[in-house]
Amino acid sequence: MIRIIVRAKKDADAVKAMLRTFYQGWDIEVTTLKGARGEKGIERLHDVLSNEYYNIVLIGRQDKEFLKLDGMLGANTVIHMVPKEKIRNTRISQLASEFERARARFRLETQWNNEGYIFSIIKRGVRLPIEVNPAFDVFLENKNVVSKYLGIYCKGCDYLVFVRKFSGEHDIFCGKNLIAKIKIPDRGYVEVYEKRDTEGSLVNLKKTLENNIETLHVMEKISTKLLKNVKNKHDVYIVPWSGGKDSTTALILAVKVFGRKKLYAIYVDTGVDFPHNREYIEKVSRKLGVNLIIEEAHVDEELSKGRRFPTNEDRWCTKLKIAALYRAIDSIADSRDKVLIIVGDRDAESELRSKRPPIRDHEGFMQVAPIKMWSAAHTQLYLLQNNIPLNPLYELGFYRLGCYICPALRSWEIMIMKSTPLKNILDNLPFYKEFITSFREIGNNRE
Template identity: 35%
Template sequence: RDLMEELLPVLRESGKPFYARVLRTKRVRNMRVDELYSHIEEIKALFRLGIEWRGTYALNPENPFGLEINPDYDVYLALGDGFRRAMRSLLDVELGENSLVLRKTMNQEVYFSGPNKVAEVSKKLGFPTEVLWKCPCIEDVSLDSLISANRDYIEAFAEASKAFLRAFEDYDIVVPWSGGKDSTATLILAKEVFDEITAVYVRMEYEMPGTDEYVEELAEKLGVNLVRVDVPMPVEKYGMPTHGNRWCTRKKVEVLYSVVSEFENPVLLVGDRDGESARRRLKPPVVERKTDFGRILEVMPIKFWSGLMVQLFILMRGFKLHPLYYEGFYRLGCTICPSLAEWEVELLKKRGVRALPQSFLPTTRPTTKATTANRPMSP
């Protein structure tokens, strides 16, 4: 306790994000380990989820905004007019500009516009999208204010991630790149550390619309070596992918490892993050994979980032996100992915895409079971 009291002024002077907590002493030694682990997981979550409201959303591990904290939650921004139009047309939910979204487990999301909660929506897989409640108390937040309020915080995380990556300077750097926000942020970070990078785009047959163009354009702007491998998906042979039989993922990974095996000393920089799932949270930031082509290192430089941090980092570097993020998507995959929620299926239908999981054809309209309040609700 005394040591922490001495350390706090030094931490404050550094200007870096930090969080400090004194733990109670447990009499039973094993209980101390359990308590320490639970505190570490919670504090990791506070660094990516903690928010302060000061006319805009500012990351702050003290979390004065009172956002619900859970190690398996994520937070991201509902960016773009297309996102707002989709919420209005499909769910009859009004959002302010650049709303904050708390993504909980089971694809349940809480939406904030300005300082107010405005809606809670369930996007549970295999069920109709459902509005649990909504409130007409929207407020706009400018993108410039978000970038300004969070620049130093995100730069501190970026510097930590780049320092971590410098341990791999003697390797051949390979980034599996889907065009999604996480692999894109990983690629940008890698480009800021290493002179030569190879981005591998394993292009599945049922790729999301706009991905080819996005990847090719951004690769040229970044000046990275781009390797594109097209992978057919013979659904007539294997059937539609399911959670129990994700043969498509196996094909994608096999092709990726085959490309990586051509390098003498490769390391894969992947965009896995704690906030995506409990499974990914429990993985260490460096994993050695045993493959048919030998052992390959996988490194996760943005493991402790939130979706919001990833979005703002890409925008801060002067690049746009994949177009689908501006239309309501949280994650990208294939158009026949078994992990597509009905919400994503409806968004694809609006674009005229019909190659969707059979379980969603035909699909029902999203349902609304909402209560509407006439006054703003506090976080």
């Protein structure tokens, strides 16, 4: 999935030492320019670039001339300079940090051009001033959600870019302009703490889709190559499917590589899921023509017996969901070593997931994560480009999906859940009123 390119052998030795220390099992290729600089170095660089990998060109300050090519070599190539004269002079811990930042650029680089966004390294528009931080993510939010819940209006901008940062902080862009900063705490109230009176830019979804066709094609090619590399080693292909954008993207990629005969999408129903999720997976599974298996996790039954709601400290529901998933898999396959699990994990979701290799052994299964390097915006657009609608919960404003009693629900989701039209549905579902009453909001009451 990743190829690192450096100028000389000693630089490659330093990178390999870093990979052995921090990235065991990642199977990252390292190649060199054979010491070449100047025009010969550029010529050699073109020779070693691959359209089947994310190419990360690591250079020291003495080779900064290569930076002029950054953004000019395709959607899958980044040129990243470390703050040392040579790669070989960089401590491996710092080299790992620089590698993380270089990887994050594929996910975070965002531009605006001709009434649409471009989520790509390729220089084709006005670059949004987004800090390159491996923990950040970018996604699109509907203008109606932004105006309804935040009171932020941007004329002519159908979709806004949200940059998810640390501790619930988000930057909001309308086209090329930063128009607001907000904080979404786990508990309490959403705060708009900086709102700028600036004229927005025209943005429409159709143009944004057109702007990203090339980039998504390149990313799809890299993801499908990863899947093809492990295809012949397994007989059964499983996609754990929540109905969210990431697992749905993984499912589409799996269909394109493995076909439908031996591919199974497994949806684990907790009994306290948003009804939108089950309706969505049933609708999309019919459209994709995939084998859909629904397995019950019986979280609702545990609650009926008097068990307390799951908490961040005791997510007993997760254990039930995993057990249900494995029951479903074991009912399909004779042996776990014949099973390949395709997950929708992305680096931006958590530090733990970002440290996992793209392919790994996990509890007796081989697991592959084809969209590790994607942003939330990439998955949103990929679904739409493949004529698959987004889960309607996203249109209501959700960033991530789960159960309606999930301890990971933040103040943002709670605000949406307590508003129409969702409130009218949830009020009639088991355990919801008890959960929402016990959900203590901490902060200034603005009502």
